[in-house]
Amino acid sequence: MAAVHLPSGLVAQVSVSPSSSGMPGGALIQQLLGWLDQVALWGALASILVGAAVYGLSQNTGNYAGGYRGKQLALAGVVGACLAGLAPTVVNLLFHAAGG
Numbered sequence: 001m002a003a004v005h006l007p008s009g010l011v012a013q014v015s016v017s018p019s020s021s022g023m024p025g026g027a028l029i030q031q032l033l034g035w036l037d038q039v040a041l042w043g044a045l046a047s048i049l050v051g052a053a054v055y056g057l058s059q060n061t062g063n064y065a066g067g068y069r070g071k072q073l074a075l076a077g078v079v080g081a082c083l084a085g086l087a088p089t090v091v092n093l094l095f096h097a098a099g100g
Contacts, residue, residue, distance in 0.1 A: 018095075040084035047077030 055070025
């Protein structure tokens, strides 16, 4: 396997600074992302509430498989809420950690 060597002067000249200023539709995309995050949070809340209801009803009726499914739903809602809340922070953190 041959290695490709790039001159360091060529690589050092590349610079990127992302910005949405002046981008057509930038405000719309930002608004759509905000709405998507809100929908994700609503879905996570619904999952937690439905999971808790399924867990409670299943445990009271002796349906332990249903109780396990209720715990799965509730935990999935918690994970979904964490991911929806942390996603913008993680993207920005990784971008800055990579030298952006």
